[in-house]
Amino acid sequence: MNHLIFNAPQRLLSCSMQKRSLIVLCAFVIGAAVAGNEGQLWKWTCNSKNQCIRQEYNSSAEYLSVEMCRLVCGNYGAFWPIPRQFNRSTVFVKVHPNRFNFKIDAPGKPKKYFEEVVGVFQSNLFAECGPNCNEADEQFVNVEVTFTSGSMDLDWTTDESYRLQTTDGTWQIIAPNFYGARHGLETLSQMVAPYPDGLVMLKSALVLDKPYYPHRSLLLDTARNYFSVKAIKRQLDGMGSSKLNYLHWHITDSQSFPFVSKQLPNLSALGAYSDKQVYTAADITELVHYALLRGVRIIMEVDAPAHAGNGWQWGPAANLGNLAVCINQQPWRQYCVEAPCGQLNPANQNVYDVLKMLYNDLTDLLPQNELFHMGGDEIVLNCWNTTQEIIDYLHAQGKGQTKSDFLDLWGEFQEKALAKYDELLGHKDSTIMLWSSELTTTDVIQKYLDPKRYVIQTWVPSTDPLPNDLLNKGYRLVISTKNAWYLDHGFWGTTTYYGWRTVYNNKLTSHKNVLGGEVCMWSEFLSEEALDGRVWPRAAAAAERLWANPSTKSDVAESRMHRQRERLVKRGIEAETLTPQWCYQNEGQCG
Ligand SMILES: *[C@@H]1O[C@H](CO)[C@@H](O)[C@H](O)[C@H]1NC(C)=O
Ligand SMILES: *[C@@H]1O[C@H](CO)[C@@H](O)[C@H](O)[C@H]1NC(C)=O
Ligand SMILES: *[C@@H]1O[C@H](CO)[C@@H](O)[C@H](O)[C@H]1NC(C)=O
Numbered sequence: 001m002n003h004l005i006f007n008a009p010q011r012l013l014s015c016s017m018q019k020r021s022l023i024v025l026c027a028f029v030i031g032a033a034v035a036g037n038e039g040q041l042w043k044w045t046c047n048s049k050n051q052c053i054r055q056e057y058n059s060s061a062e063y064l065s066v067e068m069c070r071l072v073c074g075n076y077g078a079f080w081p082i083p084r085q086f087n088r089s090t091v092f093v094k095v096h097p098n099r100f101n102f103k104i105d106a107p108g109k110p111k112k113y114f115e116e117v118v119g120v121f122q123s124n125l126f127a128e129c130g131p132n133c134n135e136a137d138e139q140f141v142n143v144e145v146t147f148t149s150g151s152m153d154l155d156w157t158t159d160e161s162y163r164l165q166t167t168d169g170t171w172q173i174i175a176p177n178f179y180g181a182r183h184g185l186e187t188l189s190q191m192v193a194p195y196p197d198g199l200v201m202l203k204s205a206l207v208l209d210k211p212y213y214p215h216r217s218l219l220l221d222t223a224r225n226y227f228s229v230k231a232i233k234r235q236l237d238g239m240g241s242s243k244l245n246y247l248h249w250h251i252t253d254s255q256s257f258p259f260v261s262k263q264l265p266n267l268s269a270l271g272a273y274s275d276k277q278v279y280t281a282a283d284i285t286e287l288v289h290y291a292l293l294r295g296v297r298i299i300m301e302v303d304a305p306a307h308a309g310n311g312w313q314w315g316p317a318a319n320l321g322n323l324a325v326c327i328n329q330q331p332w333r334q335y336c337v338e339a340p341c342g343q344l345n346p347a348n349q350n351v352y353d354v355l356k357m358l359y360n361d362l363t364d365l366l367p368q369n370e371l372f373h374m375g376g377d378e379i380v381l382n383c384w385n386t387t388q389e390i391i392d393y394l395h396a397q398g399k400g401q402t403k404s405d406f407l408d409l410w411g412e413f414q415e416k417a418l419a420k421y422d423e424l425l426g427h428k429d430s431t432i433m434l435w436s437s438e439l440t441t442t443d444v445i446q447k448y449l450d451p452k453r454y455v456i457q458t459w460v461p462s463t464d465p466l467p468n469d470l471l472n473k474g475y476r477l478v479i480s481t482k483n484a485w486y487l488d489h490g491f492w493g494t495t496t497y498y499g500w501r502t503v504y505n506n507k508l509t510s511h512k513n514v515l516g517g518e519v520c521m522w523s524e525f526l527s528e529e530a531l532d533g534r535v536w537p538r539a540a541a542a543a544e545r546l547w548a549n550p551s552t553k554s555d556v557a558e559s560r561m562h563r564q565r566e567r568l569v570k571r572g573i574e575a576e577t578l579t580p581q582w583c584y585q586n587e588g589q590c591g
């Protein structure tokens with residue numbers, strides 16, 4: 001045996017080895033534990049209901065931290081999200097973040113990326129280990145990572161599965177590709193717990209895992225309020241820690257346009273809140289890379305034709321006509337759903353050329369461009385219906401001003417915007433996401449949106465028939481259940497806050513065309529200071545729903561949810577607490 005081992009459930013430091021030299025080593029650790037543990041008040045025991053319960057330090061309780069107890073108490077360990085299939089030993093070894101030997105067997109480029117993932121793993125371990133992370137003389141832990149795919153693409157067909165196992169004391173992660181292997185390493189990082197002055201890790205395990213849904217996402221809205229690159233990175237840290245795999249970046253809206261477009265600098269020059277509150281090409285490239293190392297792909301959304309105002313006002317000065325109309329118009333309730341107003345001008349053909357340049361500048365920064373979100377929500381027809389050039393445009397087509405005429409106009413806008421995207425890519429095989437809207441109601445959607453090209457993101461309440469109706473018509477969906485996964489609710493109007501249990505228990509319709517779901521963090525009432533706490537750990541609750549889709553409900557997940565919240569906090573995310581700390585220290589006693 002290479003490692004110092006003690007069999008946790010029996011006695012805290014009962015070394016399970018027989019050799020004299022190792023027994024000496026055990027004695028050393030007992031000494032270290034006591035020395036590093038001065039002032040510690042409590043120990044923990046695993047009760048008959050598999051709950052970790054606090055005991056007086058002088059009692060005979062086995063575990064020196066609740067996290068250590070959580071790793072081995074009961075059937076589910078400390079994993080989040082819960083793996084599909086696993087077993088693990090209840091024997092601990094002491095480890096140190098610097099003492100892992102990695103052997104990565106993978107093709108060139110993904111291998112390079114994986115080497116950086118190892119750095120993320122190491123810093124996650126340091127985060128658990130705490131400030132007095134003592135490197136004593138822990139043995140090295142060997143980790144062998146093997147995957148064969150040379151592709152770094154992530155899409156809905158990517159096999160994110162992995163196998164994590166121990167053979168002869170060596171950890172092995174075997175996966176088809178980078179993403180599966182990354183998830184495997186994340187799972188390994190969830191098998192550690194703080195120990196006085198250091199870390200312990202489970203000695204062995206077997207995990208066979210793969211996600212239930214291929215699309216597991218978080219929406220961030222950086223247009224209503226701006227978030228720094230640093231703050232966005234923290235959300236990506238949380239996503240990687242919870243195996244969410246798409247960040248849907250709602251980067252623009254009528255309030256502001258923070259994206260610095262290379263060809264169209266006026267958009268941000270006239271649309272950002274300040275010259276500092278912008279995202280440059282370098283910022284986005286950095287975030288794309290940061291995301292990738294955490295198993296996350298960024299999907300960009302340019303919302304159109306509504307939700308476009310500030311940033312679009314320079315058309316006339318540039319001899320391009322009105323690119324948008326109703327910009328900042330009052331009284332706003334007549335022209336948009338939310339102040340300030342603005343909708344793109346479908347009658348102005350220059351709009352489509354400008355969109356093409358914008359799409360070009362954005363997709364240039366993304367490693368994959370065959371998936372794009374074109375928004376498409378909340379058109380207020382009255383804006384277009386009170387704009388003379390748009391009315392004239394309809395009349396010139398021999399049309400009137402009925403609702404159906406305006407929906408046709410909206411459909412025409414969408415078709416032309418898509419044609420520009422296709423021109424840019426040079427093919428018609430990309431997939432476009434759109435929000436559910438008046439254009440996606442079951443009576444009209446087939447007239448405007450081809451189910452082969454469009455994936456609809458529904459944002460209706462759980463009782464609404466729309467998702468099922470669209471599935472019946474052959475559309476693929478990403479579901480954002482409005483009365484569970486709208487994380488902005490509870491802060492405005494009559495909306496109510498959805499606690500983590502509501503988020504967790506939101507089971508989606510099971511259907512092959514449900515690609516997954518998304519929790520949405522709209523930011524009208526949210527700035528960077530409160531961002532982490534509003535998103536986390538609730539987004540993690542959705543992550544387990546999407547990864548594992550357990551048949552059980554939140555009550556079974558509670559102790560692990562609390563542990564995951566603790567994990568996020570240690571990794572630098574200011575996740576909100578879900579309970580008094582006494583309840584974290586005494587599992588199941590507050591439910
Ligand atoms: C725990 O035990 C030590 C040594 O046996 C003793 O000095 C200490 O007072 C005890 N603490 C408590 C809280 O009983
Ligand atoms: C896990 O299960 C496998 C296969 O059943 C078994 O060989 C292995 O010993 C188990 N590992 C642990 C840590 O229980
Ligand atoms: C930017 O906007 C100004 C008016 O604010 C206009 O004069 C100029 O032509 C615009 N530049 C481009 C490149 O469109």
Ligand SMILES: *[C@@H]1O[C@H](CO)[C@@H](O)[C@H](O)[C@H]1NC(C)=O
Pocket residue numbers: 381382385401402403406
């Ligand atoms: C557009 O405005 C005209 C004239 O005010 C009105 O008759 C028509 O009903 C309006 N169309 C819609 C879709 O509201």
